[in-house]
Amino acid sequence: MNGENKLIVNTEQTNLLKEITSSLETCQKFYFSVAFVNFSGLQLLLDALKETKLRGVKGKVMTSTYLNFTDPKALDKLREFNNVDLKVFVTDRNVGFHTKAYIFEYEDYFKVMIGSSNITQSALKSNVEWNVEIISKNEETFIQQVISEFNGLWDRSTMVDDFFIQDYKRFFNNIDRVAASGSAIYEKAEYIVPNSMQNRAMENLQRLRGLGEKKALVIAATGTGKTYMSAFDVRNLKPKKLLFVVHREEILTKAKETYEKLLPNEDITFGMLTGTKKDFDADYVFATIQTLSRYYQNFDRGNFDYIIYDEAHHATADTYQHVIEYFEPDFMLGMTATPERGDSRSIFEIFDFNVALEVRLHDALEDDIVVPFHYFGITDIDEIDLSDVSVDDLDEITKRLKVNERVDFIIEKMRFYGHDGKVRKCLGFCASREHARYMAEEFNRRGIPSTYLTGEDSVKARELRISELEDEENELQVIFTVDIFNEGVDIPSVNTVLMLRPTNSPIVFIQQLGRGLRKYQDKSFLTVLDLIGNHTKTFLIAIALNGSRYYDKESLKVAISTGFAHLPGATHIQMDKISQERILAQIDQEKFTSMKYLKEEYFEFKKMNQGRVPDLLMDYYKYDGAPDPVRFIVKEKSYLNFVAKVEKDQQLNQLLANETFEKTLKWLSGMLPLKRIYDFIIINYLIENQSITFDQAKHEILKWVKKIDDDSTYHAMEFLNQNFFDDTQKNRTPKLAKLDGEQLSRTVAFEELLANPNYARYLIDLVDYGLFRYEREFGGDYYGVPHFKLYEQYQMMDAALLSNYRKSHSSYRGSGLLSNGNDYFLYIDLHKEADIKESINYNDKFIDRKHLQWETQNNTSQSSERGKNIIFNQDRGINLHLFVRKYKEIEKNNVEPYIYIGEGNTISYNGERPIEVQLELEHIIPPQLYTELTEKV
Structure with a gap:
């Protein structure tokens, strides 16, 4: 028992969810009293509650009908736990219910968390919340008061039985959710400001125009604000004449309204060019491509300064091509959610390969332009053994996955974890066409209306099935598919994704995950269920979820052990212990810098490139989850050398001759x-x-x-x-x-x-x-001289270039301290060998996130000029730049880079040859990085 009280806030390092789940795993009884519970928060607690049930731990949960925020679906789910008693405090106009308390009983003490958090995904993970954790002995007055107050409210509350649930559901489903929650937002043009995604896009567009480029493409999911972004860009650029082209008329009116809202009092006339309206003389013309294709020659070629093509993936069609080739604007912008890279590369050619912005998953989550996802990595059933089969052998994988017990297991997990919304709308990604057909048939046999779609189905058949899935009144719940929904299809209502095949590509994994992340009315999160088997590439899941193209064994292992805590917002990633151990073991065994691994990574990417040799580095720039081609460069000194070697390409070898x-x-x-x-x-x-x-x-x-x-x-x-x-x-x-x-x-x-x-x-x-x-x-920031960015990776010799050193740069190596004038560069290894598992007390170490202990070189004395410069660095104007790395090598013969953690100042020192120095950092180390650098996994 830790007797210290503490403040719990939601950060990268910890959050209330972790505190509650860890307490549920160890307590003897628990008591919750929260103003409201919704399913987004409850889903994150389901596994911990299941453990309490298995351990025979009893609990009481009390919530309320205050402001009608409590979700009847969450109450229904809680009632499935027979070890939990559930009551609701029924509020009225005069009495509110605001409590947020989590009480855990142990043998001789209580742990109490009281603060601001209800049971919602945001309150448990991402909101700015304050909760105080107090440890109190059984006999202390405080805990007696808390328990007494809880019991008093419990006695005044109503037991949640079938009658209560049915009555509350009727009421809940009939109220106006927006009016009831008071969440309607008043908008005024001058108060609407760009979000970070829109700002990045506009900055990049401005940069491209500054470079003399006349075309650019912005790729971001539907609903992320591309139309607003383009209107902001137009407001900044102020073209005299604008043409905005769309594929569907219903989008046109909304786009025109957006522009009119953001550009009031600009003395601009807005017009439409549609089947029923022909406003040829307007300053800003909003046109459907169908009408424009008949009338574009009514305009001069240079009539428009700025032309925007929404849904630009249609731009490869002949109707678009005639229009695009005719006009000669100063700038042309394409916007799309689905560049359809799999079927056609020509859209990139149309816009001169200038991708001004492609929103990556991590960015989209951080900017809150997609819904968060709750990912549950579940160990597959024992009967499924893929340990001796290649991930490319789809026939054998299909044969082994067609097991009735697995279908029952999947359905059991779907019912346990549930989904957001009233009805399930699910995509299941399968290994093959045969696997998709089998899954649909078995689900239908078990009473879950399902179908399957593959590349062999016509566009019309696909559109029909998708419209059925989108229709809440239609009984269809699941579409099983292979390949065709990886990208290019947008089904906003999808609230569940099933990963039912071995992951063999981080790119495909992210594309499939993305099918359910589109924002949609009343949709607050996506449920992702991934059946993790024992195939040899299971660890690719971790690479995909890590959200970073640049990884090593240590960063991956820390990400797994911390539940990918660095992912922003209310996104939650949870793997069961068997899956975690399986992935960690594979990461330990895998040699990420070996030619064998790099070749596998390359050829998997080549498949994503439609089998075309990806001989250009820019090929890797287009996909979220693509390999880092610099890893190939490190292996063979240039990317072309690598490609020539693995492809045995004679033409490339001739060039390289x-x-x-x-x-x-x-x-x-x-x-x-x-x-x-x-x-x-x-x-x-x-x-x-x-x-x-x-x-x-x-x-x-x-x-x-x-x-x-x-x-x-x-x-x-x-x-x-x-x-x-x-x-x-x-x-x-x-x-x-x-x-x-x-x-x-x-x-x-x-x-x-x-x-x-x-x-x-x-x-x-x-x-x-x-x-x-x-x-x-x-970005476009100026980092000064030396040109270092906080928490970026550097090699020793980089400091010479970045500090404008004017002697041989090759001399910047092999020493723990290098200098250029008043700039001292300290290179610190925190652990001496990667394979030493036990904790060893090295002298170079972090004391905490703000302080670092470092030893000088052995020959440095306190009386030497260098010693004085280090000891009295502030008085002498010496800048101590700190670079740290966890290990010199993680994989044999591959030297790890250092991470720049900013400048530090000496606050104390002792000893001679070497001098032990205590440094205070100018920047507190971020929690996730601190964990990566200090924790052993």
């Missing part, structure tokens, strides 16, 4: 992922132009970032002139540019490479990838 081309690829690839963008911006300009002056370089850099200093601009030009290369680097790196005063010009070698379209294609792709990836990870 050109020594200048191959060396240039390796040099530029070695800078990926970029840690500063200036060098690649200058190279990008030199691809199109013979030379660049200092002023031009600064101008080009300012198209990508908000600010740049003169010294960094000139340092980048010097770097490209190879000023800081040692002899070995000069011998292995072709010189692309020559610096003469303040002008950098292309060399003959660079001219010859660019003259060959094949060489130029791959060099341009490499530069594009470097620039786009930097922009996504670093």
